[in-house]
Amino acid sequence: MVQGVDSGPDLNGRTVGADAQALAQAALDLHTQRSSIQLTSEAVTTAAVRLIHGADGASVALLAGNGTVRSNVSTDALAAAMQGIQDDVGEGPTRQSLRTRETVLVCDLxxxxxxxxxxSAAVDNTEARSVLALALCAGTDVLGALTVHSRAIGAFxxxxxxxxTALAAHCALALMTSTHEEQFARALASRDAIGQAKGMIMERYNIDAQQAFAMLSTISQNTNTPVKVLAERLTSRR
Structure with a gap:
């Protein structure tokens, strides 16, 4: 329980104290779970619909290293449709939030x-009328954006x-943690594959570890193929 928080009612009949407690619990859940980026994104959208007043659905759009949207996770068909329209036309509240790092509010589409x-496409093809998009930032990095929608006008x-905004800050940190853990797991897997490949080369050609890695590096340069990819190909043939 969070103490020292005013529990006065808000316009939706809920209490500020209850909201603070729910947000604190959601933040704790997001930070203590150890999940993939996909599962964390799903948890973020579920929490958004549960905790953001007026939200009918939510989606998370994640950015790739080159700044393009690499994946969308949505709670429902309407949220997926809204993101799909933005992907098709290259503009919209989510895209603006990603570009400017600002919160974007639409009261009536x-x-x-x-x-x-x-x-035009959203009004003609969906029932969404209100949209709220928030950039998911960790330090100077923009990881993606959380977008919620409502069928009601002026819902937020x-x-x-x-x-x-408070929820988005916790969501960004949770996604950053999941990203780092997946990167670390991939790095370990690559190191293991390279080690196994070196062992195979050492055994076959009767050379030491340094010479085996030099051989892998030479092939990598000559074929323009990353060492880890060569190692994975070699070990997969065992």
Whole structure:
């Protein structure tokens, strides 16, 4: 239980104290679980729908190293459709949040003029009317964006936006942790594969470890193939 928090009612009939407790528990769950990026993204979207007042659905768009969107995780078909439209037209609230690192609020898509192609497609093809997009940032890195939508007009109050902002900060840290853990696991797997490949070369050609790695490096340079890929190919043939 979180103590010292005002429990006065908000416009939606909930209490600020209850919201703070729910957010604290969600943050604890996100930080203590050890999951893949995919599972963490799913947990983030589930928490967003549960905790952000007015949200009917949510999605997480993750960025690749080159700045393009590499994956989308959605709670429902409407959230997936909203992200799909932005992928198709290259604009929209999620894209703007990713680009500017700012929170983007749309109170009524029918009167939105910032992204004409997205707005037209979203209004014509979906029931979404309110959208809230928040960049997921860890330090100077933009990992992606959390976007929630509602079928109601003006669904997200200032209180809801404040809660969503706090949740997004915790979500970003959880995703950063999952990213680092997956990178570490891949690095360990690559090191193991290279070690096994070196052992195979040493045994076959009766050379030492340094010479075996030099042979791998030479082949890598000549074929423009990363050493770890060569090692994985070699060990997979055993």
């Amino acid at each position: 029918r009167g939105e003029t910032r992204w004409t192609r997205f707005t 109050s200032a209180h809801a936006v404040a809660g969503a």
